[in-house]
Amino acid sequence: MRANRSLEIGTGLFVLLGFAALLFLSMQLPANGLKFSFQKPIGYDVTAQFDNIGDLKVGAPVRMAGVRIGQVTKIDFDTNTERAKVWLRINPRFNQIPADSSAAIDTEGLLGGQYIAISPGAMPTYLTNGSQILETQSALVLENLINKFFATEANKSHGSGGGAKESK
């Protein structure tokens, strides 16, 4: 009886562990799976609105002068302003960020993920829980840049023949 019991406990533990792992793989890992965040970062919430967030994702870091000060906790579309609304949770250690600071979406490395870079302003009041960063700069979408570049090139060669080079 004794041996039987430990066998059952061992098997049960193994099966539960296995299913927990399967559940993690199928629900937590894929982007289209259900998610429950298991570690809520502490800090205060700040929002910012962007015209285009590009490839920004929940969990992306918020940086100031390159130092991580928080992370993106939620991304939504604001139907009133027709812009993307991003919630940032800032570590409470960094509680003296000027209220007129600006937020930009930057890309890390060549292929890397995007993050929010905050450049400090000069106001003597600070960002607090619930305040909004007003001055923002959208993500640079590489395809748009390339399109613009080719459009201007095409205009140059069509509009003035070979004159583009001389005017430069």
Added chain:
Amino acid sequence: MSNGARAGVLELVRKTGETGVFFVRLLAACIPALSRPRLIIAQIYNAGARSLIIIMLSGLFTGMVLGLQFYDVLNRFGATEALGTAVALALLKELGPVLTALLFAGRAGTALTSEIGLMRATDQLTAMDVMAVDPIRHVAAPRFLGGLIAMPLLTAIFTVVGLFGAQLIGVQFLGVDHGIFWSQAQSAVALKDVTEGVVKSIVFGAVVSLIAVNEGYHSEPTAEGIGRATTRTVVASSVMTLLLDYVLTAIFL
């Protein structure tokens, strides 16, 4: 063709046929074997729960070394943020199922073969036959089902432990951002990739268990014969795992 080579090819064909016939008999015995779940649970314990330590340790170190290697390569392109993507896909689709199957063949497959082989050598299987107890139903089928159930669970555990091992190295030691590591992994992995890993692990579990049980059941009833059967289990299931891995990958792509 020399005599030896001809005999070798013939033996290979015979072995394939023997395994095929045994597989059909095993499948037929699986349904009645389900009415004795206690036997299957004991085999899940033997094949799965007792392989847990080796699987978790191997998973941890596989993940850690993946973290190191991918970091080194990605660093040359200034793309270390893609570490999460690389590690998650590599573990989920290839290394998890394949390494678990190889370890499973070495840890559980050999135990199955030698156990059943010794039963054969000590005439326990014949005795069952005499008592009108079907040895395939009472000995082979529970072990096959136990391996079949244990493999996907072991693979999932291996993959998750590996991911956290890679996170340990990449995030804690090499300084990749924690949020970037996981968000990159999540954005790259689709449910299809998880399915691929799970399907692979189920197929590998069936193949390794089948080969192990078959080799034991048909082993020569001598000490030397059991040893040879155990060796054949490891060789055949490793080769079959890698071969089927290629086929399954081609199908899923």
